[in-house]
Amino acid sequence: xxxxxxxxxxxxxxxxxxxxxxxxxxxxxxxxxxxxxxxxxxxxxxxxxxxxxxxxxxxxxxxxxxxxxxxxxxxxxxxxxxxxxxxxxxxxxxxxxxxxxxxxxxxxxxxxxx
Amino acid sequence: xxxxxxxxxxxxxxxxxxxxxxxxxxxxxxxxxxxxxxxxxxxxxxxxxxxxxxxxxxxxxxxxxxxxxxxxxxxxxxxxxxxxxxxxxxxxxxxxxxxxxxxxxxxxxxxxxxx
Numbered sequence: 001x002x003x004x005x006x007x008x009x010x011x012x013x014x015x016x017x018x019x020x021x022x023x024x025x026x027x028x029x030x031x032x033x034x035x036x037x038x039x040x041x042x043x044x045x046x047x048x049x050x051x052x053x054x055x056x057x058x059x060x061x062x063x064x065x066x067x068x069x070x071x072x073x074x075x076x077x078x079x080x081x082x083x084x085x086x087x088x089x090x091x092x093x094x095x096x097x098x099x100x101x102x103x104x105x106x107x108x109x110x111x112x113x114x
Numbered sequence: 115x116x117x118x119x120x121x122x123x124x125x126x127x128x129x130x131x132x133x134x135x136x137x138x139x140x141x142x143x144x145x146x147x148x149x150x151x152x153x154x155x156x157x158x159x160x161x162x163x164x165x166x167x168x169x170x171x172x173x174x175x176x177x178x179x180x181x182x183x184x185x186x187x188x189x190x191x192x193x194x195x196x197x198x199x200x201x202x203x204x205x206x207x208x209x210x211x212x213x214x215x216x217x218x219x220x221x222x223x224x225x226x227x228x229x
Contacts, residue, residue: 042118042221044219048216
């Protein structure tokens with residue numbers, strides 16, 4: 001029944017070593033989001049895809065990139081992870097229709113940087 | 115810039131009590147407000163969504179209210195149970211963005227229900 005699936009559940013990477021997190025959805029939603037949530041902090045939106053259109057938040061570091069090869073999949077690439085990038089990364093989806101729909105979140109990927 | 119604040123940061127109550135969680139936001143020009151639940155190390159589950167034109171929404175033992183003019187929302191939990199223990203986050207969506215739901219979250223209230 002999982003509708004937004006994030007893999008892996010836990011990811012450990014080394015300082016400066018590129019890492020990719022993945023998200024897939026079975027809801028056929030046209031909008032997909034990536035949020036970063038550090039310990040005991042509010043989730044912070046990094047970027048979102050509206051259909052194929054990429055929308056970056058103004059304060060998202062260039063170190064963070066995203067790809068959406070099709071409706072179902074979205075990837076978060078961290079080109080050179082730093083210690084400060086250790087966080088929970090949350091993928092979410094919604095169907096854009098005047099804000100009536102709830103967001104559906106995945107279980108998250110907990111990223112550790114050594 | 116929209117800011118969302120949740121007070122208290124943590125709350126511990128005995129099982130069976132009714133309780134209220136608070137959320138405030140600085141810009142009253144919102145499109146909707148959502149309450150989420152987050153279990154430790156997990157993603158977020160949407161509990162209730164209130165449109166800006168609505169005053170409240172109910173789901174089971176949960177009731178969320180919205181007073182847009184004062185920039186406040188409350189989440190009321192009736193007859194609390196140990197399974198309600200989690201972090202509760204509120205999030206607001208501004209009116210400027212069409213389509214995509216760009217939410218601004220509060221930091222959450224960590225709720226513990228003691229048996």
